[in-house]
Amino acid sequence: MTAEATATVLPRAAAAATALRRRAVFSRIPWTLIIFLLMATVPWVGSRYDTFLAAQITIDALFAVSLNLLLGTTGLISFGHVAYFGVGAYVCGILMKTYGVAFYLAFPAAGLGAALFALIAGYFCVRLIKLYFAMLTLAFSQIVWAIAYKWNDVTGGDQGLPEIPYPHLDWMSAIPGCGDLSIGARFYLLTLLLVAVSLAIVHRVVRSPFGRVLTTIRDNPERAAFLGINVRLYQLAAFVVAGGLAGLAGALYGIFSRGVFADYVFWSKSAEIVIMTILGGTGYFWGPPVGAAALVWLNQVITDYTQYWSFVLGAILLALLFGFPGGIVGGLDLLWQRLKRLRNA
Amino acid sequence: MLEVSGISKSFGGFRAVSNVSLTVATRQIAAVIGPNGAGKSTLFNLITGHLRPDSGTVRLDGRDITGAPPYRICRMGIGRSFQRTNIFPQLTVFENLQAAFLVHHRRGRNFWTRADTLYRDDTAALLASVGLTGYERTVAGTLSYGNQKQLELGLALASGPAVLLLDEPTAGMSATETHETIGLLERIAAERALTLLFTEHDMDVVFSIAQKIAVLHQGQIIAEGRPAEVRGDPEVRRVYLGQGLAHAQ
Ligand SMILES: Nc1ncnc2c1ncn2[C@@H]1O[C@H](COP(=O)(O)OP(=O)(O)OP(=O)(O)O)[C@@H](O)[C@H]1O
Numbered sequence: 001m002t003a004e005a006t007a008t009v010l011p012r013a014a015a016a017a018t019a020l021r022r023r024a025v026f027s028r029i030p031w032t033l034i035i036f037l038l039m040a041t042v043p044w045v046g047s048r049y050d051t052f053l054a055a056q057i058t059i060d061a062l063f064a065v066s067l068n069l070l071l072g073t074t075g076l077i078s079f080g081h082v083a084y085f086g087v088g089a090y091v092c093g094i095l096m097k098t099y100g101v102a103f104y105l106a107f108p109a110a111g112l113g114a115a116l117f118a119l120i121a122g123y124f125c126v127r128l129i130k131l132y133f134a135m136l137t138l139a140f141s142q143i144v145w146a147i148a149y150k151w152n153d154v155t156g157g158d159q160g161l162p163e164i165p166y167p168h169l170d171w172m173s174a175i176p177g178c179g180d181l182s183i184g185a186r187f188y189l190l191t192l193l194l195v196a197v198s199l200a201i202v203h204r205v206v207r208s209p210f211g212r213v214l215t216t217i218r219d220n221p222e223r224a225a226f227l228g229i230n231v232r233l234y235q236l237a238a239f240v241v242a243g244g245l246a247g248l249a250g251a252l253y254g255i256f257s258r259g260v261f262a263d264y265v266f267w268s269k270s271a272e273i274v275i276m277t278i279l280g281g282t283g284y285f286w287g288p289p290v291g292a293a294a295l296v297w298l299n300q301v302i303t304d305y306t307q308y309w310s311f312v313l314g315a316i317l318l319a320l321l322f323g324f325p326g327g328i329v330g331g332l333d334l335l336w337q338r339l340k341r342l343r344n345a
Numbered sequence: 346m347l348e349v350s351g352i353s354k355s356f357g358g359f360r361a362v363s364n365v366s367l368t369v370a371t372r373q374i375a376a377v378i379g380p381n382g383a384g385k386s387t388l389f390n391l392i393t394g395h396l397r398p399d400s401g402t403v404r405l406d407g408r409d410i411t412g413a414p415p416y417r418i419c420r421m422g423i424g425r426s427f428q429r430t431n432i433f434p435q436l437t438v439f440e441n442l443q444a445a446f447l448v449h450h451r452r453g454r455n456f457w458t459r460a461d462t463l464y465r466d467d468t469a470a471l472l473a474s475v476g477l478t479g480y481e482r483t484v485a486g487t488l489s490y491g492n493q494k495q496l497e498l499g500l501a502l503a504s505g506p507a508v509l510l511l512d513e514p515t516a517g518m519s520a521t522e523t524h525e526t527i528g529l530l531e532r533i534a535a536e537r538a539l540t541l542l543f544t545e546h547d548m549d550v551v552f553s554i555a556q557k558i559a560v561l562h563q564g565q566i567i568a569e570g571r572p573a574e575v576r577g578d579p580e581v582r583r584v585y586l587g588q589g590l591a592h593a594q
Pocket residue numbers: 356361379380381382383384385386387388428
């Protein structure tokens with residue numbers, strides 16, 4: 001090899017090695033931990049309103065991730081996911097307000113209640129395919145809405161269940177720096193912790209053999225059946241897990257917004273969560289949380305023109321369907337792949 | 346032993362499979378041939394539970410499996426490949442076969458272990474034996490048609506079947522690929538003591554490996570027997586084989 005050739009080859013190899021190292025470092029940064037810690041600082045560095053928004057994003061993130069277990073992982077389209085969110089919110093709210101049950105019992109009970117209802121509804125839904133499945137989920141959510149609206153004695157009917165108590169969070173005063181926090185801010189921190197733990201568990205489950213089975217069903221249910229998979233049973237299992245998680249999100253939401261109302265379970269909320277999930281990217285675990293953050297933020301930006309909110313949602317949906325099928329995270333991923341290729345070229 | 350007796354299936358008055366009986370002995374390699382629309386795929390779908398027969402029975406080693414759902418039939422030891430390739434297009438090649446092993450070993454109820462750490466060696470070995478080493482990280486949907494067929498064969502083999510049904514395993518493959526696949530099939534059938542039933546339009550393939558041939562025409566079996574017998578059958582010559590057969594001789 002001539003000296004000249006060596007001179008050009010060497011720097012290139014060195015550059016490639018640096019790029020490789022940089023990429024390895026980049027992917028080894030614990031992004032999720034950093035974002036969790038940043039979110040946890042909001043009550044100190046932000047306003048009360050910022051904390052309110054952060055709580056909304058956190059709860060919606062869990063709700064959207066639970067939907068994506070159906071949409072992105074199992075390939076089931078639910079138009080009625082808000083039903084399980086609502087059941088969770090009512091179970092937790094009724095237990096805490098009417099019966100004075102402690103949050104630490106009411107919260108898991110909400111998840112179990114929603115999962116149980118998902119088991120019943122899912123039993124019928126998984127017998128249908130595609131659009132029919134979606135329509136039946138919608139029908140069940142409308143039933144929940146009707147019950148919430150009409151069953152005055154238990155749900156408070158059109159008055160709802162206002163003034164659900166906060167859990168006892170006095171113990172947080174013992175944590176340095178938390179002494180001065182309002183009860184709302186403390187509840188936000190608890191919410192953040194519970195959602196983080198739930199997401200960590202879902203993340204693990206999606207990568208488990210169970211999760212892999214769900215992805216085969218999404219990709220090709222016919223073939224999945226002929227690997228020996230009882231497709232309906234697994235679809236039902238996914239439906240129950242997703243319903244339970246949505247119930248947990250609903251329980252947090254009821255307390256966070258100081259009441260549970262029939263409006264929470266109206267079908268348009270299901271549509272919103274579907275849009276949120278697609279906006280973030282159904283093909284990625286962190287897609288739905290990103291979608292939640294984006295949609296909550298967008299709602300703030302155009303809050304002065306709230307009558308246009310449906311219009312904005314519609315426009316986003318169109319843009320997604322035609323321009324960005326992978327959602328925000330899908331778009332970023334694509335960009336990242338392009339940059340990598342450019343650098344390697 | 347696979348025994349199909351007197352099986353029939355109609356689609357809205359049209360008899361796609363009509364009173365078909367067929368026996369494949371253990372470790373036998375049998376072929377079902379017949380012109381397009383003869384009812385070959387329908388017959389397979391009846392055996393594997395994808396369609397419910399109007400009448401007749403299917404038995405596996407004496408056990409009645411008629412009308413059982415596909416996932417049960419698969420667990421009872423029947424594997425199959427489909428005429429139109431049928432894989433998991435968004436998963437990688439490795440994930441496709443790994444998933445098949447996970448299911449075969451009944452790990453689907455495990456919610457906690459990382460799936461990608463399990464059955465790696467089994468998966469790698471099977472990938473090698475169906476000739477897909479080097480494609481591990483390729484997204485299955487982007488494979489060439491021939492490679493997808495190989496992957497499908499791998500999926501069918503991962504569940505360790507005793508009886509393997511292959512619907513046109515070499516359709517769309519190049520001559521070389523066909524040759525390799527046939528070699529592979531013969532090898533695997535011998536290694537694993539498989540009972541093999543396949544359909545195929547390529548008469549060279551059929552006559553090179555089948556020990557028994559059944560000829561299906563308009564939903565009915567018109568001839569059945571050893572390759573030499575079927576080849577000489579005047580009825581078969583008339584309705585189907587013609588020049589293709591002369592070529593194969
Ligand atoms: N689900 C169905 N509904 C209605 N008709 C069907 C259905 N499946 C198959 N048929 C008809 O039954 C007949 C047999 O089809 P089949 O697919 O079994 O043929 P085949 O022998 O596999 O043909 P090929 O060699 O083209 O694969 C065809 O006429 C087909 O149109």
